[in-house]
Amino acid sequence: MKSRRMLGVAAYGIAALLLISACAGDGSPDGQTTSSGVAISTDARDRQGEVVGTEPGLEQWAAALPAGTRTTRIVYRSTSGVDGAGTAVSGAIFIPSDERRPDEGWPLIAYAHGTTGISRDCAPSDRPDMFGDLTAVDDFLRRGYAVVTTDYQGLGTRTGDTPPHPYLEPHTAAYNVIDAVRAARSVEPDIGPEWFAVGASQGGAAAWATAEQYASYGEGSGDLVGAVAVAPLLDATYLVDNAQNGHLTTAQRYLYPLLVRGVAQSDPQVTTIDHLPAGASPTAAGSCPLDGTALATQPAAPAADAFVAVTPAAAEHLRTTVGSYALPQESTEVPILAFYGSLDDIIPPDVMQITLQRGCSVGDQLTRVRRERQGHSLDPGPLMAKWMSDRLDDAPVPSDC
Structure with a gap:
């Protein structure tokens, strides 16, 4: 068996992260509710992560990614956090070459993208360079991770007549990420049980929300062992x-x-x-x-x-x-690693410090890292790789709260 300590994330440039359906289900509420009190429809509950369609990844992806990478574009079922209805969401799956596959399967990164826009033409999986995110996917693959991406509800041209994109609404974002993981597992049996939620800016908030919603919504998605939030837009x-x-x-x-x-x-x-x-x-x-x-x-x-x-x-x-969208909203057992920059001109560091302290106040296992002289498009450096590798190795979970 390959040592899990060999699996890490490159110290990639988060600027790449930021360069930034079937119709809604008709099922009636069945009593299951979101943590915000919104009733989840029967249709949404029964079809979480169901794969609606697949197609090969774009040719440009194959040319840019490591040889042997398998790429698949997907449309899958998820849930709207606004009204609890079933939705369809697009995304993509990336699997490293089989020659390095760990015996227990590939650990998975569920990647949540930063702000691209709010209309249907703003889905990364519809673009040859994924709005720059292909660079991050490449780094993840080279470090031994499979990757699944979500475009989020309302972004994407392959999903039919979907509800619009509820920008920064945390429940929708979390459900879209978790259901992308369910969909990836049904398409790719080589994915192992352990996974991370990773994102920056809007995606950082989505990763944090995923950690919060995992206990109530994540059954059957595998083991979420950590969330990495880079310059997360938690409270706007x-x-x-x-x-x-x-x-x-x-x-x-x-x-x-x-x-x-x-x-x-x-x-x-x-x-x-x-x-x-x-x-x-x-x-x-x-x-x-x-x-x-x-x-x-x-x-x-x-x-x-x-x-x-x-x-x-x-x-x-x-x-x-x-x-009402602001995070943190509730405590989570999922460890969180959060980065922010001292020169961020979108999220001032004092705002970020106050927001992250709320995570400590609710009892989160949180590690906060301030990057001096870096802005919103910050680079987390090798600490991110080490922290993720430690989670796979069941090392003690650090917290600076």
Whole structure:
């Protein structure tokens, strides 16, 4: 048997992470509810992770990844955290060459991508370079991990008439990640029982939410042994506050339109005209052009005072809704490794420190790592690889709480 200590994640550039269906089920609620109190439909409960369709990975992936890698694009069933209905979500599976397969099967990384946009043309698995994420997938494969990616509900062109993408809604993100793992196991029997949730920015929040929801939703997905959250956007209420005060940084002014429009897609009481300047560009609306993400291709951001809500009531409702998405929400037994940068101009380090302290307050096994002189697109370095390898080796779980 190959030593699990040989399995690690390269100290890859997280900038690559950030470069950033069948119809909803008709089943009636059966009494099972999400931790937010939303009833899960019978259809969703019975079909979690069910594979709707598969097709070979894109030719460009084969050319860029290690020889012998098996790639499959998938559509699978999942659950909306907004209303508990069954949905369909797209994603992809990547399996290393068989010649290095451990006896117990490949450990799996469930990778949650950072912010790309909020419309159907923003799915990484529909793009030849996965909006830069293919670099991270390549590093994971070379270190001996299988990888499954999710595009999240509402992103992707292969899923039929799906509900929209509820940006930063944590239950949906967690269910999409966990069901991607179930789907990967049904397609690829060489995947072993142990898996990680890994992501950055929006994906970092998704990885954290996955850790929280694993106990109630993760049965049958295998053993989630750890979550890695890099610059996770856990609580965006500060963005709403900064918008009302005219204090959004330049980077935050690019992100804020996606936050507003993404929240509006799941809360009809949030209307974009109450929060965004008139004449916003199409990419500011959350769509992804052929040459990049909605974030990367926006024109110059409006002035900071352009985002003040039309009424205090509108601002308060948006803040309340965004606050209902905020993490941490509950304790988890899953160990979490969280990185943040001292020069992050999207999530200020003082905001991140306060948010992470809430994880300690609820009793999480949390390791917090501050990277000095690094921003939102930070590099976690070799510590990430060592921490993950230790989880596979059943080493004592560290916590700095």
